[in-house]
Every structure is written in C-alpha cells, then in structure tokens.
Amino acid sequence: MRSPPHDGGGKSQTPSLGRGPRGERGEKGERGLSMLHGRAVVALFCISVSLSCFAIFWVSHAVNNNNATQARQSMVFEKKLCSTLIRLESNKPPPGNPSANPSRGYDQRNQKILSELAPDLDCK
DSSP, rough: OOOOOOOOOSEEEEEEHHHHHHHHOOOOOOSSSSHHHHHHHHHHHHHHHHHHHHHHHHHHHHHHHHHHHHHHHHHHHHHHHHHHHHHOOOOOOOOOOTTTTTHHHHHHHHHHHHHHHHHTTOOO
C-alpha cells in the first residue's frame, strides 16, 4: 500500500500508527524521597566529587615534588661521578713496557678506558 503524497507543509497526511486517544490523568503520585533526604543526597555527592578533585590535585602535587627532588639528586650524583672520573683519569700509571711487567699493561688499559669514559658522560 502506498502512502499518500506529502504536501510539503508541516504534517504528513498519513494517519499515526499505533497511537490511540490520550487517556485520563492518573492519581497524583508521592515523591520517593523527602526534600531533606534529596538535599542530603546532593550534598553527599558534592562532597565526594570535591574530595576526589582534591585528591587528584594533591597526588599531582606530590608527584611533581618527587620528580623535582629526583632531578636535584641526579644532578648532585652526576657531579660527584664526574669529579671521581676526572680524578681517576688524571691518575696516570707509571710508564714502562707492559711485556716486561704485565700488571703495568693492565693499569695502562684501565687508564685508557677511564680516559674515554669521562668525555662520553660529558664530564668537564
């Protein structure tokens, strides 16, 4: 079955399907919560949301403080490490033939490694 053509203005000419006439108004119902209880629920909700927001900001503040402390500690450690590496690099082994004295060759190889390590860590 084809629907009648639409005239372009406002409502279509098809009858509404599945809707009957509007019934009479029912009895007035009672409110589920009293006004006092309703306000208490809203107040408790607001308190929980505000406490959650406070907790989020507090944790963020604590994490930022912790990160700043770690950054300061790493800078102090880096300075100490660089000063130790520079002192080790300046401690030269005695010259000599490593084939005559194998421990001297060991010292010279360690000195070479230490002299390469300080510049790799940007120690000045």
